[in-house]
Amino acid sequence: MLSVQQAEQIILTSIQPLDPQRNTEIVYLLAASGRILAQEITSQLDFPHWDNSAMDGYAVRHADVAESNAENPATLEIIEEIPAGKAPQKTIQPGQAARIFTGAMMPAGADTVVMQEVTQRSGNSVTILNAPAPQSFVRHKGSFSPAGTPLLSPGISIGATEIAVLASAQCTQIPVYRRPVVAILSTGDELVTPDRPLKPGQLVDSNQYALATLVRQTGAIPQMLGIIPDDPQQLQNAISQALEFADMVISSGGVSVGEYDFVDQILSSLGGEIQIRAIAVKPGKPLTFATFSSSSRQAPIIYFGLPGNPVSSLVTFWRFVQPAIKKLSGISDFWQPMFVQAKTQHSLKSDGKRESYFWGKLHLVNGEYEFTLAGGSQSSGNLINLAQTNGLAVLPVGKTLINARDLVQVLQVR
Incomplete structure (x- = not known):
């Protein structure tokens, strides 16, 4: 034995x-949920695709606003408004700014975004009341992931976040095991x-x-x-x-x-x-x-x-x-049994001759796991009290008792 x-x-x-x-098939994007990725995914796109704003505010040249403050503000001419999805049409020159919104493409000439909360607008001009740091609120092209670099590795289970990455990469036919x-x-x-x-x-x-x-x-x-x-x-x-x-x-x-x-x-x-x-x-x-x-x-x-x-x-x-x-199935990691330490709410007893498993419920309480033994007999023929089981408490060989409120290893199941 x-x-x-x-x-x-x-x-x-x-x-x-x-x-x-030998064991790969292609599925469409929405059918890939829960499947195991079989090949590395790369993209010819940069992420972000271009320099863009991380804030509603004004795209400026940092040199124009580096010394600005409430006592000595910098006032700039607004030459363009750039909403998300619209390409800039003008280049920012000294003394100029563009009204810009979150996710919108940065105009040429601008290197910094000033958030609108530290500005005052009057007609076609904006006053900068606080000097931003250089490059503030600018998400640079390729800073998340340059074109050609791996986005997803084979052997992972595809969930919602991976679906989002695949969609962003315009990858609609997915190689899965x-x-x-x-x-x-x-x-x-x-x-x-x-x-x-x-x-x-x-x-x-x-x-x-x-x-x-x-x-x-x-x-x-x-x-x-x-x-x-x-x-x-x-x-x-x-x-x-x-x-x-x-x-x-x-x-x-x-x-x-x-x-x-x-x-x-x-x-x-x-x-x-x-x-x-x-x-x-x-x-x-x-x-x-x-x-x-x-x-x-x-x-x-x-x-x-x-x-x-x-x-x-x-x-x-x-x-x-x-x-x-x-x-x-091809999962590269996390296929091993998953154990956590939990505080048992009941005493657990065995004869110590075999590794013994007790079924019940595992709860996370104030950041710590607690294990509650299923009611009724812990008999291998008693299927009824197995309902809602999500944990198996383990008494190793040679261990005959774990007292209530003591720690026990619990196998996560379901």
Whole structure:
């Protein structure tokens, strides 16, 4: 049985990100939100595109106003008004100024903007009551980013700010990684779909729907293959089918040591290299991780066999599968699990034999995280109190108690 850290290293070392040469597609600007950028973005435009004003005021020659003050003001002739979007038509000569507005292009001859609050206007003249510093309120051409320099790096997730940069660069067709395809199946004769009436001894298959949702939230494409009975041949056919098209396969159930747990032996018979069979984690001990080589693909196909208990299935997804999907998708950083320190509002107890996870809610209170344990039993079969979970408090191996109000490491999830 491997430690959590050993298992994590094996899994993440086995994951090869999608190849940007083979796994890139072009999407339009508004369809790029949430996608992973596959190529560096540059622009032939300077940012700003030209010298412009950062303030409503007057564009002047600094030499004309350098000595001005309330007792000895400088009075200049206003020769032009320049709103944003209009190109200047005149050159500022000694003793002259232009009325200018925020974002408007600086006229030739001017090198400084005087904000309107320190001026007095009278007809076609303006009096400067306070000397500005040279270059005040002027945003110079290329000062944010000169033409030809990188604007966005590959491997980043595209959000609103990146969309704004792409739009500003007039980049409307965006190279992004394709979304990884993740096949999902549930195993067990006892399972039925949510739309069917329950018979004695049957359970609703919640895992497949939860896992598909998490896969989609993580940026991949879930392909739900349904419920596979506890029949070795049917299970082998389903897994074999999934391996033909998916980048990753996730099954839940069938990975323990019971008479109806066939997953591991089927993976071996199909040529899979089983690297993990069990992890010292609670909940989620029976977890299978395997890889399949393919002559038609550069990267191995990844297989996760998750426990059947609903909480165990979700906890192991958050801890091990989600980072793997993120790395596979081409994200260059921040695919690792994210932990924060929080003050627990409840005592947390375990036997110390396995790394134990307790689910609940993580809140930011006065700049510090607090963790509140979910009410009810912390049972791997108790799916109900998992609702609204956004944090998993961790008790490491050898630690049996963390008292209320003490600090605890919490894995951020959802």
